[in-house]
Amino acid sequence: MKKSKRKYFQQQLSKLTAGQKRLLYKRAANIRKAAQVNAKNKRRAGRKEFKSMRSYDDTLNFQKPDRLDAVTIDDWALKVIEEEGINSLIEADSQLTDQHEYTDSRKGIVVFVEAGGCEVQSERENFFCLIGPEISMNQKSEIAVGDCVEFAFARDGTAVVQSVMPRKSRLSRPDPLKPGIERVIAANVDVAVVVASIKRPEIRPSLIDRYIIASERGGVKPVICVNKIDLIDKKGRGGELSVLEPYRQLGMEIVETSADERVGIDELKSLLADKMCVFVGHSGTGKTSLLNCILPDIKARVGSVHDTTGLGRHTTTNSCLYTAECGISVIDTPGIREFGIWKIEPEDLKWFFEEFNEYAEQCRFSNCSHTHEPGCRVKEALEEGRITRQRYESYLRILESIQEEGGY
Numbered sequence: 192m193k194k195s196k197r198k199y200f201q202q203q204l205s206k207l208t209a210g211q212k213r214l215l216y217k218r219a220a221n222i223r224k225a226a227q228v229n230a231k232n233k234r235r236a237g238r239k240e241f242k243s244m245r246s247y248d249d250t251l252n253f254q255k256p257d258r259l260d261a262v263t264i265d266d267w268a269l270k271v272i273e274e275e276g277i278n279s280l281i282e283a284d285s286q287l288t289d290q291h292e293y294t295d296s297r298k299g300i301v302v303f304v305e306a307g308g309c310e311v312q313s314e315r316e317n318f319f320c321l322i323g324p325e326i327s328m329n330q331k332s333e334i335a336v337g338d339c340v341e342f343a344f345a346r347d348g349t350a351v352v353q354s355v356m357p358r359k360s361r362l363s364r365p366d367p368l369k370p371g372i373e374r375v376i377a378a379n380v381d382v383a384v385v386v387a388s389i390k391r392p393e394i395r396p397s398l399i400d401r402y403i404i405a406s407e408r409g410g411v412k413p414v415i416c417v418n419k420i421d422l423i424d425k426k427g428r429g430g431e432l433s434v435l436e437p438y439r440q441l442g443m444e445i446v447e448t449s450a451d452e453r454v455g456i457d458e459l460k461s462l463l464a465d466k467m468c469v470f471v472g473h474s475g476t477g478k479t480s481l482l483n484c485i486l487p488d489i490k491a492r493v494g495s496v497h498d499t500t501g502l503g504r505h506t507t508t509n510s511c512l513y514t515a516e517c518g519i520s521v522i523d524t525p526g527i528r529e530f531g532i533w534k535i536e537p538e539d540l541k542w543f544f545e546e547f548n549e550y551a552e553q554c555r556f557s558n559c560s561h562t563h564e565p566g567c568r569v570k571e572a573l574e575e576g577r578i579t580r581q582r583y584e585s586y587l588r589i590l591e592s593i594q595e596e597g598g599y
């Protein structure tokens with residue numbers, strides 16, 4: 192197949208829905224098998240003409256299956272598109288959907304999840320969808336706010352999620368009650384805004400570190416937002432904000448805000464422009480207040496839900512995605528007091544403390560945990576003031592909790 196032709200068919204292939212692709216590959220696999228059988232039988236019979244076997248009727252309309260230049264299953268799939276066109280696939284898929292009594296398949300993004308159902312935003316409309324049994328078996332880790340899903344409508348108008356697309360990133364924690372289960376707080380986010388407040392409640396660096404670790408593990412960029420700066424008197428600034436120094440040294444982005452006095456809001460907005468973000472942090476730090484400053488139009492957007500099940504709307508205790516006209520999408524999460532780290536081995540933790548790395552290479556033991564070993568260069572760097580005590584102590588505390596709780 193010519194390169195340009197191949198590219199054209201690949202473009203067509205990328206436009207297919209998951210259901211249509213499934214059909215296409217099934218068909219490609221059948222035809223490939225048929226072609227192989229044909230070729231084999233032809234050789235065996237030693238004659239040019241070969242009648243298709245009944246079980247491989249599939250090949251009847253397919254030109255010269257045994258002489259195609261297709262090799263891989265992808266080649267065969269493209270060949271199917273070339274020979275039969277994508278319309279036949281779309282039609283076959285919709286007939287199949289009819290059989291299962293689902294119609295009008297759509298794609299959307301999950302804005303809210305609750306037991307058995309979720310709210311999905313699709314083309315500026317929100318739909319309450321039930322979640323199919325395979326997905327809901329393991330719901331909280333299988334479907335999360337921010338997930339891209341495909342859903343369709345049953346005859347009675349109920350929307351049902353059919354499939355969840357692979358995630359490009361995730362922010363997870365272990366379930367506080369069942370630590371063996373992963374809870375995905377937010378999926379497909381670009382930035383995690385770790386909201387801390389300078390006072391009421393006070394900044395907890397070790398909690399910030401936990402969020403940084405979880406973000407980096409999940410492929411999310413962490414940003415620190417220190418809120419309530421109106422509560423510090425101007426003279427005391429240096430002292431109260433010194434906890435942020437290690438993060439400045441690491442080159443992290445830090446924004447100082449006051450939701451009450453609307454300080455730093457524009458800076459935060461420009462940092463989040465055109466990004467999918469999640470707001471995380473200790474309870475009461477001002478996440479929702481900040482969100483209201485950034486996205487004043489969100490209330491109107493949350494209101495319009497197509498409640499097709501009659502199960503009603505959610506409470507405010509779960510994560511929720513808000514999208515604004517300005518291009519910012521934010522997932523607000525309920526505040527927490529403790530934040531466990533999802534499945535991290537004690538010996539891997541040190542690598543998440545980036546400033547340790549250059550010294551760790553010079554430790555006497557290559558598997559040094561930087562706690563009790565002789566010849567530990569990280570501890571020397573600590574004494575020399577090259578590594579901050581705040582971060583080192585945070586490392587020890589997290590390490591201890593991981594060791595005690597078996598990784599959670």
Ligand SMILES: Nc1nc2c(ncn2[C@@H]2O[C@H](COP(=O)(O)OP(=O)(O)OP(=O)(O)O)[C@@H](O)[C@H]2O)c(=O)[nH]1
Nearest residue numbers: 418419449450451474475476477478479480525526
């Ligand atoms: N002084 C001051 N108070 C603030 C500021 N931002 C929020 N608050 C107050 O802090 C309290 C908690 O604010 P929320 O926005 O509900 O905090 P949250 O982080 O969403 O809390 P959770 O929902 O528990 O996670 C409220 O009483 C707010 O009025 C601020 O910039 N300055």
Ligand SMILES: [Zn+2]
Nearest residue numbers: 554559561567
């Ligand atoms: Zn060491």
